[in-house]
Structures are given as C-alpha cells and as structure tokens.
Amino acid sequence: MFRWRRPAIQIKTPEQVELMREAGLLVARTLELLREAVKPGITTMDLDVLAETHIRDHGGVPSFKGYHGFPATICTSVNDEIVHGIPRADKVLRDGDVISIDCGAIVHGWHGDSAVTVPVGEISAERRRLLEVTEAALWAGLAAGVAGAHLTDISHAIESHIRSQGRYGIVEGYGGHGIGTEMHMDPLIANHGEPGHGPVLRPGMCFAVEPMVNLGGKDTRELADGWTVVTVDGSVSAHFEHTFAVTPQGPRVLTAIDEGREWPAKPAGSSTS
Secondary structure, eight states, X not given: OOOOOOOOOOOOOHHHHHHHHHHHHHHHHHHHXXXXXXXXXXXXXXXXXXXXXXXXXXXXXXXXXXXXXXXXXXXXXXXXXXXXXXXXXXXXXXXXXXXXXXXXXXXXTEEEEEEEEEEOSSOOHHHHHHHHHHHHHHHHHHHTOOTTOBHHHHHHHHXXXXXXXXXXXXXXXXXXXXXXXXXXXXXXXXXXXXXXXXXXXXXXXXXXXXXXXXXXXXXEEEOTTSSOEEETTOOOEEEOBEXXXXXXXXXXXXXXXXXXXXXXXXXXXXXXX
C-alpha cells in the first residue's frame, strides 16, 4: 500500500540562512530605491527598469522574470489590483493611488521575496489606514513564527489583527509560502485560520509571509493577462510581505534591513527599512 506524506519543509543550515540574508538585503534595498522613486507621473515600467538594473548591478538575478512566463522583474499592483500586476509603459501613477510592489532576487542560488504597498502623493485617510492595518498584520504574523509554534499560528495571528481593526476583506487563495532554493516552496501559509495546526516550526525553516487586505470584500478574479488579480468589487487592496527564518532566538526577518529589530517602534509604511 502507499501512504500519502506531506512534502518536507526545507531546513537550512546557519550558513545557508546567511546566504538567504544576502538575497534578502538586496531585495530590501531594491524596494527602498523603488519606494523613493514612486511619485505621480512615473510609470510602472519605469519602476521595473529601476528594479532590474539595481538587482543585476549588485550581483543578483530577478526571481520573477521568466518565472512561469512572467515578463517582468517586479509585480506592480495598483489600487484594486491585489497581486501579480504586470508593469506597463502606459500605466502611469497618479496622485492618490496606492501601489503594491513585490520583488524577488536570487543571490548564490538562494531567494529573497518581499513586498510593500506605497502611497502615491497624498492618499485618503481610509487608504492610509488600510496600509497601516495590512503592514501591522504582517508583523503580527512574523512575531508568531517562533520555533515550536504551528504553521497556522502565523495565519491566525494575521487574521486576528485584521479582524480587530474593522471590516476588511482578507484575500483567500493567495498567501505566503516556503522559500529557499526555490521562490515558492511548500507549505502555503494562508492569511486566515485556526491556530495549532500544520507542521511545527523548527530552526532553519524559512517562509515568506504576505497578508493581502481589501477595503471591500474578499472576492477576487484574474484578468485576461493570466496574472493580475483584482478585487471583484473594485475596492482598493494592500499587500505587504517579508521573508523570515525561524531561529532559536526568534524570527529573523531576512528582507528587513534591520532584521525586524525595531518593530513595532517603526512607523507604518516602513517595512523595508
């Protein structure tokens, strides 16, 4: 007889985690550059060119470009676009927009993956609050990623924070994932769920955690380009992501320049610093 087994989660040595840190730092600095470049009048393709140039000039390879045919270095998702937006020369950012920028890089064969949602010019208080809630939910999930916890403790922490902040749509069907020698590895990390389920977290495991939160409902649809995911009701969405390693000392955020040591003292909207 055959017995089904859950796929094993890749365990990294301390030396391999250090290599992932190099990839994570490159992603963090690329997002820092892009955050500063976001302003009314710039196109999403302009941002993509900046990202690819920076990654390659600093010894990395874009994780996304060519991945299952994806045509760009970063994903740029504007307003009601949740994830996987394709950069375009005719997609011009305007005052009041919000843009999610998702970036991945490979260094020495190891991946880093992170995302940030950035305001374009002056945005409404409602949109700014959405960004604050989503970023704080990311850090709640990261804080739950301790050795000995269960995988769904991360999911529950994310959902609990969002639910405590008001009526928001928590995107289903998309979420975090294992990461290491590949960008997307087992397991999937949902942004909702009960605690105490799934694999027990062990030092050397690495994951990307990425809440996606809508001002309206949770329902999504994919556009005809085969990539861009949008809200069904047209509501604005936010997306934040970090890669972290489980360590005996607690979660080590590989795609934060300070490794997450300053959270929660850091202001909202500063996840890459």
